[in-house]
Amino acid sequence: MRVLIVEDDPILADGLTVGLKLHGISAEVVGSCADGRHALAAGSFDAIVLDIMLPDGSGLDLVDSLRTEGERRPILLLTALDDTRDRIAGLDRGADDYLGKPFDLDELAARLRAIARRGEGRAAATIAVAGLVLDPASHEVAQDGVRLDVTRREFAILRALAERPGTIRSRAELEERLYGWQEDVESNAIEVHIHNLRQKLGRERIETVRGVGYRLRGAP
Numbered sequence: 001m002r003v004l005i006v007e008d009d010p011i012l013a014d015g016l017t018v019g020l021k022l023h024g025i026s027a028e029v030v031g032s033c034a035d036g037r038h039a040l041a042a043g044s045f046d047a048i049v050l051d052i053m054l055p056d057g058s059g060l061d062l063v064d065s066l067r068t069e070g071e072r073r074p075i076l077l078l079t080a081l082d083d084t085r086d087r088i089a090g091l092d093r094g095a096d097d098y099l100g101k102p103f104d105l106d107e108l109a110a111r112l113r114a115i116a117r118r119g120e121g122r123a124a125a126t127i128a129v130a131g132l133v134l135d136p137a138s139h140e141v142a143q144d145g146v147r148l149d150v151t152r153r154e155f156a157i158l159r160a161l162a163e164r165p166g167t168i169r170s171r172a173e174l175e176e177r178l179y180g181w182q183e184d185v186e187s188n189a190i191e192v193h194i195h196n197l198r199q200k201l202g203r204e205r206i207e208t209v210r211g212v213g214y215r216l217r218g219a220p
Helices: 010-022 033-042 059-068 084-092 105-119 152-163 171-178 189-201
Strands: 002-006 026-030 047-050 075-079 097-100 127-129 132-135 140-143 146-148 206-209 213-216
Touching: 002 010, 002 033, 010 026, 010 105, 026 033, 033 047, 033 059, 047 059, 047 105, 059 075, 059 084, 075 084, 075 105, 084 097, 097 105, 127 152, 132 152, 152 171, 152 189, 152 213, 171 189, 171 213, 189 206
Parallel strands: 002 026, 002 047, 047 075, 075 097
Antiparallel strands: 127 132, 132 140, 140 146, 206 213
């Protein structure tokens, strides 16, 4: 799961990035409304975490304009403005969830999983594809009832493929799930992780579409 965080406090932003990574959530951070717009136009994100008080405007106004323009990705407001009227205003203006500061990092991760799940049109907490079951909360994977040991990055790739079984995911899309903007991308990392997943799932489960990307078959 990959989220965009729009937060101008660098200490909090660093803490969020490190903490969410422990939950398997890759976070990119920008510090203004303008940078948030640029990031959304340039990158692929599953959800947006947005402060209200930003140096170049109100996060609420940004929510308004994004929704008016057709932005459908889930938005969670994370802010010190946390009385009932503030929460009502945030939700009524288009946010999907609202969490006041200070907050519990485990709760934030759970709320992000929940709004991303709803954004994908899933009701269940797990992702199931023809005997393959992924649990985004625990990072556990089972195939035909047998638990498989996968790394954090293997899980991220498998989740990207399982969210849309049968749909081709490009190498660039999969790299976005694994790496932040400031991280160097190893040239053969995706191929290595796909190879390892095939060893665990069965070679036919993940198909290579030459020159395009990879897709998860509905059945082995």
